Amino acid sequence: MSRYDAIIIGAGHNGLTCAAYLAMNGLTVKVVERRKVVGGAAVTEEFHPGFRNSVAAYTVSLLNPQVIADLDLAGHGLRIVERRAQNFLPAPDGSYLLTGEGHTHQSLAKLSERDSLEIDAFNAELETIADVLRQFVLRAPPNVVEGVSLNTLRESFNALESGAILRRLSLEQQRLLLDLFTLSAGEMLDDRFESDLVKALFGFDAIVGHYASPYAAGSAYVMLHHAFGEVNGRKGRWGHAIGGMGAITQAMAASARSHGAEIETDAGVREILVENGHAIGVTLDNGETLRGRYIVSNVNPTLLYTRLVPQAALPAPFAKRIAQYRNGSGTFRMNVALSALPSFTALPGAGDHLTSGIIIAPSLAYMERAYQDARQFGWSREPVVEMLIPSTLDDSLSPPGAHIASLFCQHVAPTLPEGKSWDDHREEVADLMIATVDRYAPGFAQSVIARQILSPLDLEREFGLIGGDIFHGKLTLNQLFSARPLLGHADYRGPLKGLYHCGAGAHPGGGVTGAPGYNAAQTVLRDHQRIFL
Template sequence: GHWLQALPELWRAGQLGRRLHALSPGLRQELLDLFTISAAEYLDRWFESEPIKALFGFDGVVGNYASPYAPGTAYVLLHHAFGQSNGVKGAWGHAIGGMGAITQAMARAAVQAGAQIRTDAGVRRVRVEAGRAVGVETLDGERIDARAVVANVNPKLLYEQLLAADEVPAPTRERMANWRCGSGTFRMNVALSRLPDFRCLPGAGDHLTAGIIIAPSLDYMDRAYTDARQHGWSREPIVEMLIPSTLDDSLAPPGQHVASLFCQHVAPQLPHGRSWDDHRDEVADLMIATVEQHAPGFAASVLGRQVLSPLDLERTFGLIGGDIFHGALSLNQLFSARPMLGQADYRGALPGLYLCGSGTHPGGGVTGAPGHNAAQVILRG
């Protein structure tokens, strides 16, 4: 019966409740605050400096279409502080060879274990027979049978585009209709003839190997969000620049560099029926000009650029609304509610269907945790 299927989740919830109860009242209150208050309110408790608050506050809005004054952004800040790199807690790392080196290493390990990997083989639909997921059909019409179908896509995309409505249980359809997506993110990759030279700290140095955030205050970030809501994109945007070639010289020819620009805020869907296809280059020019204001000569150093609007991110990578997290990291879409109550154990709405992406616990980020957890569930059957 249904109550038997719920027992494992009830057991896990009880265990978590016991662990939370073991915390001191002060820590329980702080945990509650982290899930409910804004990043700005939380940072005000610790810092007075506006630039310092902006530095940390960026992690409350990155990939999150919200003001740093919005309730719940304190958790998004915390989410970006999770994890470790090379054993250093809270640290971020650069993958030598670029981020693709991570997936290439995973692919080699999978092939060694007997996996077959096919690319350029888009899936048209998940095949369902007698209420069970039994395989997929590709865009070319090929039918592939499978004991388990494992989806690493946004749950909204899975249930609304890869399955017919009458194949999805009504509660799941309702949940996905209200599943909130949209990151407010505009991504650019640029090839540079030289390193940027910033007014505030001229010349080369370790600062060019770190994340460089152009957003001097939380109020600046708040205005960026408000402007994007009204205009479609912020006319004074938040820009984070990373120059990985300062740490990995295999990424660019000698003397040249590559950089990524992680830009907020832009509206996932432009107002007044406008299309991102008509405004992509205009906004890209704005992002370059924003960096130019702080690093004169930057625009002239750009040899080439790749531009990805929220619409491009959706069409190219299946990120609905450009959402890099496969769904907002709000309290009603976290933990046992990610993607929904009763389906937080990586098992989908149908037997034989599993989820393993950022739309499952613990959410987005380069952790591998959703896939690792899902694999354990699939192996148990």
């Protein structure tokens, strides 16, 4: 029986981040991964001969710069390049919005003079709030605890420090922060802008991974969540990892191994071993048992507490609350091999816009209809599609003259109505997604050589994303900050001694950030020091 200081369940980017930090601080670390490759949802694979792409996670912005530096990801081969334009939104009437340096105001001049003046102010306001909230990303939120103890005192100081950070905002900025946490994105955007395309630009960020209307209360926070990012020190940017998202996790794995961590793939966990309220090890699918002082989970909290931890070991109040944890982001993913680049009616030919995030969702009303359709029928008749063509920035992904595209599609119901199965309808919905792009870029459908389809059910089976939830749980107010995943467990500690959370189901939530992995590692290291120093 092998023994380690820490056993990490899942070699996704947060699990690898946590492993690297623990190993570089002298702990013996074993990472076990169910799939045959490391990376979790941030992985690059060949889906058609000669064509590789980021299979699930598909773009870079939220990856924390401190994690990049501490793990020396560049030294382990990671290279990130910025898009030459940020976003391109074509409209059915032939108009369009193109954003990014040298593009935004030129494009807006044709749409709305008022919005051209307003967009910089709005971006600046979001950046001010995001800049303050970035200070909460690499720290545990105040944990809600009962009674009077040293832990209560510690969390009280944490809450005071958090309050001091927020007090740096002016009163007007605090009002904006309150609005961003409670209002709908639609309300805020309708008040600020007149152009449908400008509203759609920001509104799209409010529904990414969020199965809801842009007019749903709290959707403004999801919009803010996507404003935290940066690429190569440039805030608010989006980029591409050369070699795809798997290049990030390959570099993380190399970093962890360089510090002595062991990583084993094709090693799914059957059960977490519990004795007298302590998590003490894991049993693998092959029957092997591993023992560890700290069992750190990078899987969705629902999976962790319904499939891996014995139900009899859980405190009854916790078991009841975690059963109410909400998943399901309404996501449908496709990767397509193309014989040629698409040409959009609104902006024909090649250009910087093809390196951007191409958003097919020309208005908030379009997004609203997409959500209502999905609730009623199971998928949108006119879906929201973001298409990236990473081969415009990275020629290692496809043969010369050919290209690959990522399609991130919403809305679709995590579970189809009337007892229907995604296995029976995935091809039909994939046809719809291709046809949607083809309406804006005629000839696109004919250029498709091959396609990889991931329905919500496929995403759950392959990557453990419950209901296709890319964030390991909804980003709603009752599942954020001190309430992620549950009140009383925001400190990365589970309800059993020795059990920890390091995945996106912990603060600060979803996206390829590395932040939950970093924060969980700091918690484990503090506990380790209290025991052994």
